[in-house]
Amino acid sequence: MLTRIASAIVSLTLLCGEASAQELTTIRFSLGWKVRGADAPFLYAKEHGLFKAEGLNVILDQGEGSSATVTRVMSGAYDAGLGDINAIIQSAATRPQEAPVMVYNVYSQSPFAIVTKKNGGIKTIKDLEGHTLGGAQGTPTTRLIEVFARRNGLDMNKIKITNMAPNLQEPMLLKGDVDGALVFNITSYFNLVLNRQDPDKDFTWLSFDDYGVDLYSNGVMVSRKLIATNPKAVTGLVRAINKGMTAVAKDQNAGMKLVMENDSLLDAAVEKRRLQYSFERLIMSPEMNEIGIGDVKDQRLAKSIDTIVEGYQLPRTPAPGEIFTREFLPPKSDRMLAYTPN
Structure with missing residues (x-):
């Protein structure tokens, strides 16, 4: 009798669990x-x-x-x-x-930023003129660089944009093939860390939020x-x-x-x-x-x-x-x- 009751309780419990x-x-x-x-x-x-x-x-x-x-x-x-x-x-x-x-x-705060090497000759946003930036085609940072330039009085005719795959941005920046990269900071920062770089000590981060392109x-x-x-x-x-x-x-x-x-x-x-x-x-x-x-x-x-x-x-x-x-x-x-x- 107790066995049958126990079996019934187990069956009922399983059914309830399945229903839940x-x-x-x-x-x-x-x-x-x-x-x-x-x-x-x-x-x-x-x-x-x-x-x-x-x-x-x-x-x-x-x-x-x-x-x-x-x-x-x-x-x-x-x-x-x-x-x-x-x-x-x-x-x-x-x-x-x-x-x-x-x-x-x-x-x-938005993650859109331009990252440059501190010894690469870009100390202010005006210094972006005359330099080459690497961007992944279609990303917000790359698509909005012209808005960034207009709001900061930069001449886009003096800034060269090189399109590249996202995974090539940090390697090409480190090699000197580009002077800056148009990035998503939480990704780029740690790509640099994984490349044994010090993102704070050796790189400058120009956040779009700080320069008139304020986005969620x-x-x-x-x-x-x-x-x-x-x-x-x-x-x-x-x-x-x-x-x-x-x-x-x-x-x-x-x-x-x-x-x-x-x-x-x-x-x-x-x-x-x-x-x-x-x-x-x-x-x-x-x-x-x-x-x-x-x-x-x-x-x-x-x-x-x-x-x-x-x-x-x-x-x-x-x-x-x-x-x-x-x-x-x-x-x-x-x-x-x-x-x-x-």
Whole structure:
């Protein structure tokens, strides 16, 4: 009798477990690139059950670039992802009903920069004239260099741009084949580190933000279909990611444990440094301290949209509400990061 009761209890438990699993909403999520230290908050949210607690089965896949995330979501292959808000602006200008919407901004400061060797003869932005810059075709830094030049009174006729693959920028800069590179700083900085260079001591970083090209960058975007059909899932996704972000801000070691479990061949010290760089150089800012992570300032976003329209010569100017919504954000009190390097 007891055996039959025990068997019934086990069967009931298994059935309940299967039912619970079936009730989870699957969200296919594209990261910006191969998993690296800066992705720790997303891994934390998954491995610590934060997505599951929201009724979600989030499948995290490596990406093909922060701009490519937009294409992936628009194609229907992914429901959400981590990508560049400026790529959303480009898509929304021509395909407004298909472009994804950003629901949680991560990078309050943009990563777009020009990196030069300190002994290479470029000490100020005016010194860019008469020199050669290497850029990867189609990237925001390369596409916006003419806007950068106009806003700083530079003559583009005196600046040569050499197109190259992204992975060749740092090697060609080190060899002296180009005098500067148009880069995504969190990538380039650590490419230099992995090439046994000192990015702070031996290189100059001219951030677009500091020279009149003030943009947002990476954040969480979702498809319009997901917003329309399951807004509750979007709210849960954002809430779980926010919890992962706040947890890793306090304890980077907890996040790095998961990064290394995902890929044991990574250099743990470099990737932890990359994670902390993402917080210190891109996430944390006076603006973020004012409005919390995840949100944007509408006026700044409107100006950045104008910049992208100018730089990419887009046929129309999307409204900020087409690009970003704060509808799914947790309360501001839950989005105030207490970042502590450890």
